[in-house]
Amino acid sequence: MADFSGQAGMRGYFAPSRFEADVYDCETTGEIPKDLDGAFYRLHPDWLYPPNPPDDIPLASDGYMSMFRFRGGVVDYKGRYVRTERFERQMSARRQLYGYYRNPFTDDPGVRDPEHPQRRTTANTTPVAHAGVLYATKEDGLPHRIDPNTLETIGPTDFGGAWKSQAFTAHPKIDPVTGEMAAFGYEASGLCSKDVFLAIFDRTGAVTREWRFEVPYTSMLHDMALTREHVIIPGGGCVTSLERLHEGKTHWAWDSSKPSYYGVIPRDGEAKDIRWFLGPERAVVHTANARTEGSKVILEAPAADANPWPWFEDLAGGQFTAPRNTLRRITFDLDSKDDRCTEEVLFEQPVTSFTRVDDRRLGLPYRYIYVQYFDLDRPSRAGSHPQLRYGANSFGRFDILTGELKSCFGGETHMLQEPSFVPRPGSSEEGDGWLIGTAHNPAEMRAELMIVDAPTMQEVARVILPFRNATQVHGAWFGAGELPLA
Amino acid sequence: MADFSGQAGMRGYFAPSRFEADVYDCETTGEIPKDLDGAFYRLHPDWLYPPNPPDDIPLASDGYMSMFRFRGGVVDYKGRYVRTERFERQMSARRQLYGYYRNPFTDDPGVRDPEHPQRRTTANTTPVAHAGVLYATKEDGLPHRIDPNTLETIGPTDFGGAWKSQAFTAHPKIDPVTGEMAAFGYEASGLCSKDVFLAIFDRTGAVTREWRFEVPYTSMLHDMALTREHVIIPGGGCVTSLERLHEGKTHWAWDSSKPSYYGVIPRDGEAKDIRWFLGPERAVVHTANARTEGSKVILEAPAADANPWPWFEDLAGGQFTAPRNTLRRITFDLDSKDDRCTEEVLFEQPVTSFTRVDDRRLGLPYRYIYVQYFDLDRPSRAGSHPQLRYGANSFGRFDILTGELKSCFGGETHMLQEPSFVPRPGSSEEGDGWLIGTAHNPAEMRAELMIVDAPTMQEVARVILPFRNATQVHGAWFGAGELPLA
Numbered sequence: 016m017a018d019f020s021g022q023a024g025m026r027g028y029f030a031p032s033r034f035e036a037d038v039y040d041c042e043t044t045g046e047i048p049k050d051l052d053g054a055f056y057r058l059h060p061d062w063l064y065p066p067n068p069p070d071d072i073p074l075a076s077d078g079y080m081s082m083f084r085f086r087g088g089v090v091d092y093k094g095r096y097v098r099t100e101r102f103e104r105q106m107s108a109r110r111q112l113y114g115y116y117r118n119p120f121t122d123d124p125g126v127r128d129p130e131h132p133q134r135r136t137t138a139n140t141t142p143v144a145h146a147g148v149l150y151a152t153k154e155d156g157l158p159h160r161i162d163p164n165t166l167e168t169i170g171p172t173d174f175g176g177a178w179k180s181q182a183f184t185a186h187p188k189i190d191p192v193t194g195e196m197a198a199f200g201y202e203a204s205g206l207c208s209k210d211v212f213l214a215i216f217d218r219t220g221a222v223t224r225e226w227r228f229e230v231p232y233t234s235m236l237h238d239m240a241l242t243r244e245h246v247i248i249p250g251g252g253c254v255t256s257l258e259r260l261h262e263g264k265t266h267w268a269w270d271s272s273k274p275s276y277y278g279v280i281p282r283d284g285e286a287k288d289i290r291w292f293l294g295p296e297r298a299v300v301h302t303a304n305a306r307t308e309g310s311k312v313i314l315e316a317p318a319a320d321a322n323p324w325p326w327f328e329d330l331a332g333g334q335f336t337a338p339r340n341t342l343r344r345i346t347f348d349l350d351s352k353d354d355r356c357t358e359e360v361l362f363e364q365p366v367t368s369f370t371r372v373d374d375r376r377l378g379l380p381y382r383y384i385y386v387q388y389f390d391l392d393r394p395s396r397a398g399s400h401p402q403l404r405y406g407a408n409s410f411g412r413f414d415i416l417t418g419e420l421k422s423c424f425g426g427e428t429h430m431l432q433e434p435s436f437v438p439r440p441g442s443s444e445e446g447d448g449w450l451i452g453t454a455h456n457p458a459e460m461r462a463e464l465m466i467v468d469a470p471t472m473q474e475v476a477r478v479i480l481p482f483r484n485a486t487q488v489h490g491a492w493f494g495a496g497e498l499p500l501a
Numbered sequence: 502m503a504d505f506s507g508q509a510g511m512r513g514y515f516a517p518s519r520f521e522a523d524v525y526d527c528e529t530t531g532e533i534p535k536d537l538d539g540a541f542y543r544l545h546p547d548w549l550y551p552p553n554p555p556d557d558i559p560l561a562s563d564g565y566m567s568m569f570r571f572r573g574g575v576v577d578y579k580g581r582y583v584r585t586e587r588f589e590r591q592m593s594a595r596r597q598l599y600g601y602y603r604n605p606f607t608d609d610p611g612v613r614d615p616e617h618p619q620r621r622t623t624a625n626t627t628p629v630a631h632a633g634v635l636y637a638t639k640e641d642g643l644p645h646r647i648d649p650n651t652l653e654t655i656g657p658t659d660f661g662g663a664w665k666s667q668a669f670t671a672h673p674k675i676d677p678v679t680g681e682m683a684a685f686g687y688e689a690s691g692l693c694s695k696d697v698f699l700a701i702f703d704r705t706g707a708v709t710r711e712w713r714f715e716v717p718y719t720s721m722l723h724d725m726a727l728t729r730e731h732v733i734i735p736g737g738g739c740v741t742s743l744e745r746l747h748e749g750k751t752h753w754a755w756d757s758s759k760p761s762y763y764g765v766i767p768r769d770g771e772a773k774d775i776r777w778f779l780g781p782e783r784a785v786v787h788t789a790n791a792r793t794e795g796s797k798v799i800l801e802a803p804a805a806d807a808n809p810w811p812w813f814e815d816l817a818g819g820q821f822t823a824p825r826n827t828l829r830r831i832t833f834d835l836d837s838k839d840d841r842c843t844e845e846v847l848f849e850q851p852v853t854s855f856t857r858v859d860d861r862r863l864g865l866p867y868r869y870i871y872v873q874y875f876d877l878d879r880p881s882r883a884g885s886h887p888q889l890r891y892g893a894n895s896f897g898r899f900d901i902l903t904g905e906l907k908s909c910f911g912g913e914t915h916m917l918q919e920p921s922f923v924p925r926p927g928s929s930e931e932g933d934g935w936l937i938g939t940a941h942n943p944a945e946m947r948a949e950l951m952i953v954d955a956p957t958m959q960e961v962a963r964v965i966l967p968f969r970n971a972t973q974v975h976g977a978w979f980g981a982g983e984l985p986l987a
Contacts, residue, residue, distance in 0.1 A: 017526050017527065017528045017529065018528065018529060018530065019528055020530055026945075027945070030967065031967070032967050033524060033525075033528065033967050034522045034523060034524040034578075034966075034967055034968065035522065035523045035524075036520045036521065036522045036523075037520060037521045037522075038519055038520045038521075039519075039549070039592060040503050040549075040550075040592070040595055041503065041519075042503045042504065042505055042519065043503065043504060044504065044506055063525070063526075064526075089595060092520075106525060106526070109526055109575060459512075459513070460946035460969075480520075481516065481517070481518050481519050481520055481968075481969075482520065482967075482968040482969075483946075483967075483968075
């Protein structure tokens with residue numbers, strides 16, 4: 016039975032949602048652009064059963080996918096749990112069976128399987144589409160195929176045996192020129208292993224290249240970047256070990272003494288050609304974009320100076336305080352001998368780590384980074400909610416050519432989540448389109464979706480849900496040409 | 502498109518819900534009785550599109566059925582719109598097509614059909630089950646068959662042609678001794694007609710007797726009562742006319758000069774045997790129970806001294822003020838010559854009109870009336886919401902033998918709706934079971950379901966939904982033996 020009464024922090028707006036829903040012809044304000052034809056998908060972590068131990072972290076909670084289907088100025092909404100093996104086993108048992116985040120040794124004996132940690136994934140991180148197929152992804156397991164219209168879970172896939180890793184990143188990257196998808200899995204051969212599997216899929220979804228290599232030390236490899244010539248995989252700071260898991264702890268701790276590292280892999284090279292660049296203590300959780308310019312590989316990303324994870328213990332014993340997190344340029348000089356990267360702060364404005372770009376410019380020269388952030392000059396009453404303290408009240412368009420920041424405020428009682436860029440049909444100019452992103456509104460206990468004209472950063476419409484949503488992790492827009500949408 | 506921004510009073514807790522939902526293994530507090538095996542169904546009025554004209558009344562809004570399926574101490578929730586012809590046509594048009602409450606002359610020309618007013622029903626009033634079939638009912642149309650497990654709408658039915666009326670009451674009554682169902686339709690042959698069609702269905706659902714007769718004047722006939730020997734149909738106060746409808750007004754007005762009337766129909770008699778008893782201005786919207794004792798037919802019901810409908814204009818021009826509404830005994834002496842009924846107030850405590858009894862005693866000598874009411878001695882912050890002003894904060898068990906009132910308080914921020922009586926499996930004693938009823942909680946923007954031990958009137962458990970619900974009209978419990986529940 017589902018009794019959350021003993022769960023601290025699970026009341027109010029951010030209590031688990033725990034329901035599947037359909038809204039037909041959503042309530043809207045403003046004018047939904049009639050030429051928006053596609054769907055905005057989001058993945059949310061949403062506990063079906065209360066965590067056990069009770070202090071397990073939100074990253075471990077069950078995956079839930081929602082979609083806003085846009086067509087002819089009308090928006091329909093659908094939300095469904097991702098029917099992972101874990102979800103189904105818990106539904107049958109009618110209780111929480113799984114222990115700490117990515118620690119199978121803490122699971123109920125009936126489901127414990129440390130040799131196959133991918134069986135306990137919750138597929139709660141990023142909606143991904145490639146070759147006309149929609150996936151729910153999470154870096155600790157295989158992607159789950161999802162019907163793009165019904166959101167029914169078809170099941171996990173190893174791409175017909177072509178995927179040689181227990182896990183698959185939540186942030187594969189698609190080359191806008193070739194349609195290829197680059198993806199990797201880490202802890203690829205088992206819990207805490209240093210193994211990484213990397214592969215390129217062609218535009219039809221077939222694996223055409225693959226690599227297997229080891230990282231300097233096992234760490235969270237959450238995102239990646241792609242240039243026309245290189246794959247970049249940032250890591251470091253987070254540490255784990257089998258000893259740690261056997262002690263019954265959550266998967267990661269933070270070790271300030273560890274360098275950050277960046278694997279730079281030539282797309283036409285072999286595993287032996289990988290260069291590992293080192294940097295100071297950093298967390299590059301997400302990337303914005305990257306490019307190769309001659310012998311320099313340039314990554315732009317939000318970077319934090321210290322542990323960005325409130326849930327992961329600091330091995331030095333420090334109390335968690337949110338570190339500075341700003342947009343930076345990290346440069347890897349392939350001609351250098353010392354394998355150290357250099358770093359430049361692009362904007363002093365603190366931001367969240369949820370950056371996005373116009374994906375038509377992925378890996379190419381580009382100009383705009385979109386990210387939600389907290390504009391201290393705008394009134395906000397949302398920050399009074401403890402769970403909103405890492406929140407944001409504005410979407411920002413950061414112009415890396417001019418240094419200009421254009422902003423769109425979400426409302427006094429709103430907490431904004433990652434904006435996604437939606438290209439205007441028929442356009443090709445970078446940044447010509449819209450931003451779409453969630454604005455949680457605890458004051459009215461309802462979630463809203465903002466549609467912002469990206470060139471002007473003016474809000475044009477809002478979709479209003481009649482209920483609150485669980486927080487999302489990531490969202491993604493896929494046009495009617497990218498998925499077989501009904 | 503659904504833009505409710507211009508709709509006064511359609512914000513906050515009682516904004517239209519407009520979503521279909523499933524909750525698996527609902528969050529609960531307390532202990533759900535393990536021997537509860539069945540489903541609690543509710544019908545809600547819930548605007549799919551904003552009313553047009555904007556001051557149309559809630560009674561006209563789209564029907565939405567919800568169910569709480571209880572089994573083994575676990576509760577699953579489901580909510581679905583009733584797919585009436587009206588709903589489907591509006592979904593296709595993506596706007597409101599229907600005008601004022603029960604006035605087809607105010608409908609969009611494309612759907613206007615005054616000869617068949619039943620085509621515009623919203624089936625939003627009472628879940629009814631008979632002969633193993635579940636129906637969504639409303640007194641202005643035919644009942645809609647509903648799949649008791651999926652809540653899919655199968656469609657309206659005239660019982661294979663056996664039902665000879667455009668409309669069907671939302672309050673048929675089932676004889677607990679014979680399993681027969683008595684039901685009627687009024688305005689049976691057309692808008693504003695005085696015609697009533699009354700029929701008895703046997704326990705298999707076949708019509709075995711039928712009557713056709715006229716009322717003294719056309720009025721709302723919302724409920725009925727059944728004794729072992731008689732059917733009672735109360736009416737009066739509300740008035741209408743084709744002229745009124747042609748003038749573009751809502752169906753009913755209130756005429757204080759009109760007497761109340763009560764049709765008393767012998768179950769083994771003919772239409773010519775019907776007696777019409779008259780009383781003073783009254784509104785008997787719902788009945789509690791009735792019985793025949795020799796030459797006396799006794800009805801017990803909440804009765805209001807004046808217009809109970811805030812939405813229906815007073816033909817005398819008075820401003821609406823909620824009238825006194827108390828539980829009363831109305832007696833019809835079949836030996837009397839003047840055809841006047843007599844009335845006795847059973848309890849001075851004001852109550853809502855939503856009374857229920859242990860249906861195993863329907864038409865028989867009985868003791869307990871259950872109703873929600875506002876206990877002024879209990880703290881309440883819910884009354885500050887304007888839409889809660891007709892609300893209630895407690896369930897009451899009124900003992901008509903001893904005059905005792907036993908009460909169960911629903912919470913400081915809660916508004917309670919009609920309790921339904923659920924017999925304890927294996928019991929036969931009147932009142933041995935539970936009350937189940939909705940407690941809206943605007944403070945947490947969520948609906949809750951209270952389960953109360955009926956003999957002690959102590960709350961034993963609560964089901965907590967993760968969202969608000971539209972107000973219900975009526976709810977009904979059907980055990981696993983009454984419907985083919987999965």
